[in-house]
Amino acid sequence: MTHINAALVESFGEPPRYRSIPAPQADARREVAEVLAVGIHPVTRGVASGRHYASSGALPVVPGIDGVVRRADGSLAYVGGLGGGGTMAERILIDPRSAIPVPSGADPATVAASMNPAMSSWVALRGRVPFRAGQSVLVIGATGAAGSIAVKTARHLGAGRVVAAGRNRQRLEQLAADGADAIVELSPDDDATAAAFAAAAAEVDVVLDYVWGAPTELAMRAILGARTDHARLLDWVHIGSTAGPTITLDGSGLRSNALRISGSGFGSIDLRQAGLPELVAAVASGALTVRPRPVPLETIEQAWGHEDAPGERTVVIPTSA
Structure with missing residues (x-):
């Protein structure tokens, strides 16, 4: 069985650990994508702690509610939401229907820091x-x-x-x-x-x-x-x-x-009606951005507790590609 690296929450109240997990396998409606950048947002920590209303309460769990990925055709996309598995892994399954295209020249870390x-x-x-x-x-x-x-x-x-x-x-x-x-x-x-x-x-x-x-x-x-x-x-x-x-x-x-x-939050609105492709475009253009603080996936335990400076967001980079 092929494995990948990921962050893994094994106990509520403790930071995620750098672990090896089975690689995702494509199915009839989802494809495998390479993860380029994942933001550590307050809601990311909340869901991973088990205290957020959107948390399933199940362990172990890969944290991460959104991210920027590279699809099989080489195009970039923003994926987000609380359904299914987390995004803080080298590769994840995505539903192509909900993937929002990201301009090829955009910085994945900036998009991942800013979208949420x-x-x-x-x-x-x-x-x-x-x-x-x-x-x-x-x-x-x-x-x-x-x-x-x-x-x-x-x-x-x-x-x-x-x-x-x-x-x-x-x-x-x-x-x-x-x-x-x-x-x-x-x-x-x-x-x-x-x-x-x-x-x-x-x-x-x-x-x-x-x-x-x-x-x-x-x-x-x-x-x-x-x-x-x-x-x-x-x-x-x-x-x-x-x-x-x-x-x-x-x-x-x-x-x-x-x-x-x-x-206004998860569950109160249909995000398909919120014009998110326009938001991605605004972020990619530099009009609406938060400064990313990139860290490698293997440092997730230390990065998890970092207090971001004003206007900054820590972003996990799962791969070196």
Whole structure:
């Protein structure tokens, strides 16, 4: 039996190990592809830990939810999703119907680093809410990798005004230099933070929320209280929970405002309707990118616990080809 090298999670709570596993075999609907680059995203770690809602709970398991592959004809493709086996191996099985072509001149590591963080905001604005060019967008959690690229995504898709909110003042100032129209610092002073939200984001049309928890409660109260037209629709999209898994919402806020709360993540949308080929093209062109930090597959145990710098994403390179 032919074998390949892969990362393998053998126990929840421990990093994957560099292991030899049986090579995949093509079947009636899937083909074998060579893996060129796989991002270690927060959701990748979450699924591999068994704590993410998409985790099967089965062990052992190859981690990795997406990646860039080379198909048998030599073409490059982006593959993603939580179904089937993981992507952090030298070769994997892919469904040709869901493989998204990647331009031949694109850097696989950059595409692998960027697609997942860019996808969260792209999918939300393209497929979760009826966003239109010219509308305004608030990104809460804009100083993280996904949040910072969400600011660029909103602008790329035609937002007329973009507000960036986060804790890291230096990163917020960089986002302002890169095109955010206004910034809101999530400071320890709740009154000052609420006033900043009211001043900068009272009239936004869409909120992309990566934090949830107490900061969202504060922001929601401040924004709803400051809106001049309470009948104007506000789409609040919950994407991440970095500040906590729940919020307390006063029902009067829902009754007195045209507030619509929705979630955007695996299971809430058909990705085939989200224009992912256009996103791949935008990433490949350099318009929406995260800086890759490439590491070889054999260093997966050390790479797994690395804390990426702002704007960076660790990418595993399974082969030397």
